[in-house]
Amino acid sequence: MDTDQIKIIIADDNKFFAQALKESLEKNPKLKIIKMFYQLDDLANNCSSFYFDILILDINFKGENSLLIIDQLKSKLNVFKIIILTTLVNNYTKKLAASNGVFNFKSKDETLHNFDLELIKIVKHEDNNNTQKVYYKKTSIASVKLTDTKINILQELYTSASLNEELIAKKLNISIATLKTHKQQLFALTGTKNVSHLIKFGIKNGIILP
Known part of the structure; x- marks a missing residue:
């Protein structure tokens, strides 16, 4: 994987945030953003046309919970990692995410510094691991915690x-x-x-x- 770029799709209805994230990640030559989606139905209908390693997916699209379409995405695609973008992680969201094969969370309240290295580490971990793939590992808890x-x-x-x-x-x-x-x-x-x-x-x- 050192010689190949990691291919990433970003899906977020906030175009300004998505563009800023793209520019930040592509400063690392090992990462390549191959497609941006700003609407859930567009993502669901068209992402199967692309081969990629990581999907960075905003949890909220104008009030729609993107976790609910993950099964639809997985039925069309090969194995890929899902990183959820959110401003809040709670037990309900974690359970729903885990049941849908989410690998990790990234809080929008956190800095994007070193996010590129986190993504590279995620993919390298899979390449170097011959055991069963783990899709839900750790959770970055945002500032709000609800019981x-x-x-x-x-x-x-x-x-x-x-x-x-x-x-x-x-x-x-x-x-x-x-x-x-x-x-x-x-x-x-x-x-x-x-x-x-x-x-x-x-x-x-x-x-x-x-």
């Missing part, structure tokens, strides 16, 4: 948005006071001020499945 309980409450706030607090608390089998406490803690953790903004945050960061 499974809070993730469940956030999902219920979205699913039962038309219901009042009393009915939502009843569905969750908790008291109204406990529900209110969790909501205030969620506001503090996510930097949001109301349920509407909290739900938008959850969808944007792949915590809530629309």
Whole structure:
């Protein structure tokens, strides 16, 4: 692999971020960005036309969770590594990612410094490893950490948005006071001020499945 460029596809609906990432990675002559996708359906329908080693995939495409199309991608392609870009990693996202063969996460809040070396190491690890491939190794935890309980409450706030607090608390089998406490803690953790903004945050960061 030392003599061959590592071929990479970047899929991100933020064109400015994707272009900056491309320029940063291609400073390393061992890496080559062969295609950029800015829409999920375009990625799903056309990426099978390319041979590549790594897919760098944004978890959120205008509210759509890209983890949900990974099976569709894998059914069309040879073995490749998936690196998920996100601003938040939680237990729900990790479980969904692991079940879909995600190899690693990269937080958008982290610097891109040395990301090129991380990608090279990932591919070299596979080339030098004759054992079974491991697709889910480690997680870069971003600044926000939510417990499974809070993730469940956030999902219920979205699913039962038309219901009042009393009915939502009843569905969750908790008291109204406990529900209110969790909501205030969620506001503090996510930097949001109301349920509407909290739900938008959850969808944007792949915590809530629309």
